[in-house]
Amino acid sequence: MSEDQDRVDVGAWQVPPPPDGIVDRVMTTLGEDTRVAHLPAQPVDVGSGARRGLAVVVAAVLGAAAAAAAVVVVYESRTDEPRDRAALGPTRPAPVSPPSSKKSATPPAKARDLPTSPRKLPSQAAREQLLEDIVRARIERERVAASMAAGGGAPAPPGAITGNADMDPDQIRTSVREVLPMLTECYDQAPEPMKQAGGTIVAELTVTGEPDVGTLIQDVSLIEGDKVLLDEADFGECVKQTLLSVELPPLDAGGKVTIHYPFAFSMGDEEDTEDEEPEMEPPSKTKPKTPLPIDTIEQLIDKANAASRTREYSKALTFAKRALTLEPDNQQALTVGAVAACNLKQAAVAKAYLAKLSGGRAGMIKQICLRNSVALD
Amino acid sequence: MVTATVAGARARDLDEVTLRRAQRGDPGAFRALVEQHHRAIWELTIRMLAGTAIAHRAEDLVQETFVRVHRALASFDPAGPARLSTWILTIASRLAINELRTAPRAAAARPIEDAVALPGGESPESAASARQRAVVVARAVAALPEHARAVVVLREYHDLDYDEIARVLEIDVGTVKSRLSRARAQLRETLGGSDV
Numbered sequence: 294m295s296e297d298q299d300r301v302d303v304g305a306w307q308v309p310p311p312p313d314g315i316v317d318r319v320m321t322t323l324g325e326d327t328r329v330a331h332l333p334a335q336p337v338d339v340g341s342g343a344r345r346g347l348a349v350v351v352a353a354v355l356g357a358a359a360a361a362a363a364v365v366v367v368y369e370s371r372t373d374e375p376r377d378r379a380a381l382g383p384t385r386p387a388p389v390s391p392p393s394s395k396k397s398a399t400p401p402a403k404a405r406d407l408p409t410s411p412r413k414l415p416s417q418a419a420r421e422q423l424l425e426d427i428v429r430a431r432i433e434r435e436r437v438a439a440s441m442a443a444g445g446g447a448p449a450p451p452g453a454i455t456g457n458a459d460m461d462p463d464q465i466r467t468s469v470r471e472v473l474p475m476l477t478e479c480y481d482q483a484p485e486p487m488k489q490a491g492g493t494i495v496a497e498l499t500v501t502g503e504p505d506v507g508t509l510i511q512d513v514s515l516i517e518g519d520k521v522l523l524d525e526a527d528f529g530e531c532v533k534q535t536l537l538s539v540e541l542p543p544l545d546a547g548g549k550v551t552i553h554y555p556f557a558f559s560m561g562d563e564e565d566t567e568d569e570e571p572e573m574e575p576p577s578k579t580k581p582k583t584p585l586p587i588d589t590i591e592q593l594i595d596k597a598n599a600a601s602r603t604r605e606y607s608k609a610l611t612f613a614k615r616a617l618t619l620e621p622d623n624q625q626a627l628t629v630g631a632v633a634a635c636n637l638k639q640a641a642v643a644k645a646y647l648a649k650l651s652g653g654r655a656g657m658i659k660q661i662c663l664r665n666s667v668a669l670d
Numbered sequence: 671m672v673t674a675t676v677a678g679a680r681a682r683d684l685d686e687v688t689l690r691r692a693q694r695g696d697p698g699a700f701r702a703l704v705e706q707h708h709r710a711i712w713e714l715t716i717r718m719l720a721g722t723a724i725a726h727r728a729e730d731l732v733q734e735t736f737v738r739v740h741r742a743l744a745s746f747d748p749a750g751p752a753r754l755s756t757w758i759l760t761i762a763s764r765l766a767i768n769e770l771r772t773a774p775r776a777a778a779a780r781p782i783e784d785a786v787a788l789p790g791g792e793s794p795e796s797a798a799s800a801r802q803r804a805v806v807v808a809r810a811v812a813a814l815p816e817h818a819r820a821v822v823v824l825r826e827y828h829d830l831d832y833d834e835i836a837r838v839l840e841i842d843v844g845t846v847k848s849r850l851s852r853a854r855a856q857l858r859e860t861l862g863g864s865d866v
Contacts, residue, residue: 301857303826305800306807307787308720311712312729319704319736320697666768668738 407507407641409614411472411539414509423507423540430503431547461545465500467611468508468541469554471618475539479531480558487528491559492519494529498536498554503547504639510536511549522558532556542614545607545637590619590626597629609633610642621649628654635662644669683754693744700743704736707755710828711735711762717823718766720785721812724773731769735762752837759828760838763820767839770816782808810860818853821846 414420480488495517502508513533515523523529597612613630616623627646634643635658647658647669662669684692684703691699711732719725738761746757786808789800811822820839824830832850836843 299851299854299858300826301854301861303807303811303822303857305803306717306811307789307804308713308716308785309787311709311732315712315729315732316701316704316708318729319708319733320701663768664771666765666772668765 407505407543407639408540409542409642409645410618411468411475411541413475413538414540420509420538420540423509424501424511426506427501427503427509430506431549434503434547461607461611464544464607464611465550465552466554467614468544469498469500469510469552471614472536472539472541473556475535476532476556476558479528479535482531483525483528487521487525488558490519490521491557492522493555493557494518494522494532495553495555496532496536497551499549499551500541500544501549502541502544504543504545506543508541508544510539510541513537516553518555542642543639545639590616590623593619594623594625594629597626597633601629601633604636606633606636610637610639624651624654628658631658632661635665635667638665638667640667640669643667686748689748689754693746700740703739703743703754707758708732708736710755711758714759714762714823714828715766716785717808717811717827718763718770718816718819720808721779721782722770722773723779724769725780725784727769731762731765735765738765752834756830756834756838759824759830763824763838767816767820782812785812807861810857813860814853814856818849818856821849822853822857825850 497514499512501511593616600608610633616626631646715728789797
């Protein structure tokens with residue numbers, strides 16, 4: 294090749310051979326990948342029950358007193374790890390893993406289509422599989438963190454909680470709030486006297502997740518609330534099973550937390566329903582008992598942009614998601630959400646938003662993601 | 671200092687049947703793909719990261735490359751402009767460049783010697799001399815800016831032609847030529863003063 298006349302001989306530099314077992318490690322990773330990728334993604338069936346007859350209002354109690362109590366109560370300690378390990382069962386070998394990487398800590402689910410809003414898992418088996426993947430990824434993440442600490446970094450203090458302390462209460466709250474529409478069906482199917490009475494129940498939720506793998510509600514207990522609701526065993530079971538069947542959007546940090554989350558149930562008017570039966574609805578029951586503090590979409594976008602400017606990308610994404618629940622195709626919300634997702638390296642979220650963005654904005658987002666090593670192809 | 675020696679780390683491409691099977695999700699076929707290409711990807715990654723603070727992440731990037739290959743393989747068109755080997759090198763190159771861009775500048779660089787093979791089958795004296803030579807070259811290549819380094823690595827060690835390099839790095843052929851020319855001039859200057 295004539296252009297190569299000025300070639301410089303650099304052939305003396307030969308590199309060491311690949312580490313032993315690298316192909317096996319790649320295949321182990323991909324074996325996980327393949328299995329997870331086969332989980333069919335199901336669209337979230339949001340609020341179908343609310344369109345029939347009387348509307349059901351399910352609200353997270355976020356009033357003045359409740360707001361403080363609504364979220365994090367207990368961060369679980371690392372002493373749960375052996376239980377998690379045991380849950381994997383003795384017959385499954387631990388995955389072979391590369392020597393030192395945060396990224397390789399949770400590679401199995403990289404091919405999974407992580408949800409941007411809560412979605413129902415297709416089956417109990419899928420839930421168990423996801424839970425297992427989360428536990429495996431966590432064990433691996435902690436192993437890598439421990440080995441990095443042992444390799445020169447500051448050693449972790451005994452019993453330190455890895456990841457949990459970073460889980461963002463606002464993000465968890467937002468995430469759980471998005472499940473609310475799914476609970477309307479439970480209320481819809483409840484006995485009429487209970488529906489008329491309405492009330493509040495407080496659920497203790499154990500949320501577990503790893504950023505690149507997934508997040509779900511591992512355990513649910515209804516711990517307190519209005520008697521009329523707690524006495525309805527079928528209703529309570531429906532609420533629990535619904536919450537347990539949901540996969541939440543990925544959180545920015547991995548870990549497991551237990552939260553107390555109050556839900557308020559009441560009946561409200563359906564504005565555009567023709568077949569409702571108004572005579573069944575006492576006027577006093579037509580409004581939600583606990584009004585939600587509601588930001589306008591403009592306020593939410595402003596908050597998201599403000600958070601993004603100060604590099605508080607978790608907050609920015611939370612506000613953007615809330616804005617998008619009001620107006621799913623809002624370009625400003627999608628833009629700030631995608632910027633935040635890129636900076637948080639949440640590729641799945643960034644891709645979902647990017648798909649809805651117009652050309653110019655999309656180009657900008659691609660550049661930002663590229664700078665943050667977030668692949669969108 | 672002007673003759674060419676190409677290491678020729680380009681992997682043979684998979685046969686069509688195995689590729690099709692891999693594209694359909696056959697794990698055995700994909701393993702064949704990994705076995706065939708991992709060495710080239712490893713060498714590319716090692717050379718791209720050599721001497722930087724993230725040199726220790728080479729295996730991670732190799733894994734990440736194949737995760738992405740696995741994810742996108744179904745969309746690879748064997749009749750398209752890129753060979754499979756070039757397509758995989760594209761993924762690995764971009765990953766490495768992105769990692770270098772976001773690597774912490776303040777972190778301590780890794781010794782370049784980590785990225786140099788120990789020569790074998792020679793006398794101790796000649797082996798030491800060969801290693802010395804390799805370290806000097808490695809240091810010179812590692813001193814290139816990341817984009818220039820990528821062009822040099824793809825051309826000199828993976829034998830990609832200018833069009834292929836242009837596609838891999840998403841730049842035009844003229845830019846490939848100019849970067850390569852500047853990089854070679856820098857290498858010549860660096861290596862010219864050394865006993866190589």
